[in-house]
Amino acid sequence: MTFPVVGMVGGGQLARMTHEAGIPLGIKFKLLSDTPADSAAQVVSEVVIGDYRDLDTLRDFASGCDVITFDHEHVPLEHLRALEADGIAVRPGPDALRYAQDKGAMRERLTELGAPCPRHRIVRDVADVVAFAEEGEGFPVILKTVRGGYDGKGVWFVRSEADAADPFRAGVPVLAEEKVDFVRELAANVVRSPHGQAVAYPVVESRQVDGVCDTVIAPAPELSSELAGSAQELALRIAHELGVVGHLAVELFETPDGRILVNELAMRPHNSGHWTMDGAVTSQFANHVRAVLDLPLGDPRPRATWTVMANVLGGDYPDMYSAYLHCMARDPQLKIHMYGKDVKPGRKVGHVNTYGDDLGDVLERASHAAGYLRGTITE
């Protein structure tokens, strides 16, 4: 056995951070990226520029790799099945990825498994939406295109029948879900390898602003050990039953009566796991690489009492370097992770991690740095 080649499809920040984690592992890392300016393409030595929707491009790329994995979930399943038929190891494989690509299939499968989900139904038109609402608590309801959504895109908060027509315009099947009355959002992140080893990270709290992840707190404060344990067990069971290989993020709602419901699945390193880069013994990126290579997994336990991750979004200033210098001077313990992306308002261009024993302090330091980099805090 020699040190293998991992091919990652997609050149975003997840690929950038996976490459970073792969360097100490001594593996060779190849990237299939849309453009040379993509976040990961800036820092990886072996980059193929090409379109992941083109099977020939994928085949050429995969021929030099021992395993193919993903920065995103958009590669057509039929292409992945063709690669598997060619003898390429595709991890996670298409049989698992279909549940990350199709929210309707995901809800159906999770319900079969007895995993707690919001009430849901595939709807064909506005009349279906009205019927779905009336069978429950009425409006509002949530409508989602079954494919292609992320970070609040492809999701509609529908207050009345009059709002319900928009989601149907794209011609993609639409999933209706009850508006869950939740106290907060959690994420249970696990990593699973082909030989069935799996590790569970501490359950985290994820705070959203305008549908985009703002802050992640690890571990989730004041979460009972029973609920944390059942969230971890649920995520491990989903990974096992769906045959996920690599990192699986299970986004959850915690309800006022102390239950959890599955919100979304992501079968790749995930924003809710970025805290692990500085806060866990083994980061989600290192464990994702180890999993797709069927190497023994690393310890997922936290290294600090509290770790907080705050996303850095683009603001009005196109260059963050001065703010970045200021943040380093203010907090010598701050861990900054920049993605090399052009700043656009609202775009995720980096994140910061802080850790320590005092949650208030750790939260303040992360929020201050993220706000200062964005330009919403100026002192």
Place this chain on the structure above:
Amino acid sequence: MTFPVVGMVGGGQLARMTHEAGIPLGIKFKLLSDTPADSAAQVVSEVVIGDYRDLDTLRDFASGCDVITFDHEHVPLEHLRALEADGIAVRPGPDALRYAQDKGAMRERLTELGAPCPRHRIVRDVADVVAFAEEGEGFPVILKTVRGGYDGKGVWFVRSEADAADPFRAGVPVLAEEKVDFVRELAANVVRSPHGQAVAYPVVESRQVDGVCDTVIAPAPELSSELAGSAQELALRIAHELGVVGHLAVELFETPDGRILVNELAMRPHNSGHWTMDGAVTSQFANHVRAVLDLPLGDPRPRATWTVMANVLGGDYPDMYSAYLHCMARDPQLKIHMYGKDVKPGRKVGHVNTYGDDLGDVLERASHAAGYLRGTITE
């Protein structure tokens, strides 16, 4: 100000790990490497293949960089002065680097500063060596070529007059030093930026086998806080007086009567600082990058009670992948850092870090992994 370009001369593992540390910082990293197979050239996107001894090559390389720094100390000083005359920021600069390149100049300057050094003298021939020995405790004495040595190369342990001729054959000036009676070797590592900010890492114990660093323990066990403090102060003073920018390793002898003497200086990230990658809030590589960019420095404090680094040397087996898998399975907390280098007997091809509260356990885990990877431990 925009995110700058750091150019590193030399494609070894120090450059590889500097690139890894630069990715989250969002800087652009360019490499001047001897060959595309070099450790860092395998993982960096922007690599120029060329000879660092050629001024035109250096000039071309430097023209696209905001600052030039080094993986090694072998770039001719006159070339660095030429780059500075062109307006390039060279960090550390030639006025500092001359003391890392020339052990004679280093001893002279440190003695002027009152830094404690072994008794030493430039010697021209065997008669000089005999005279030097007789003025002290007699043989053995240490002879060193003033330039080009590392990892025990260029260093002779001379037991008698009959052994003393060899070092003169290369035609390089030779430095004689007393054989210091030391209880152990220490290293005081500091990082200094152009605006004069400096941080000191905990003083570490460095254990050598056959003249090559085998294990580093952070912090050095049972070192009095007085001696640790004076070692840190000494290293900070040397960095200041010599105008070092970036990481400075001061290798030290601890004597039986509780003094420290300066053994060697290295003006770059250093093997005795590899433990910081997993054991300190900010690694030596991240702080080296921050320093050469004149960014505020990161916290150098340890994250664990004990961190141990063990070098992985090549053994008889050319492929370590099976052993690597075994080590991951045995110790899920083990941090492996492979350099992507071909295995040759005795060559440094990686290192491992372990950390925890029990030094015996931490040492055993690191030594076991390094020995298993080398092939000297088989169970």
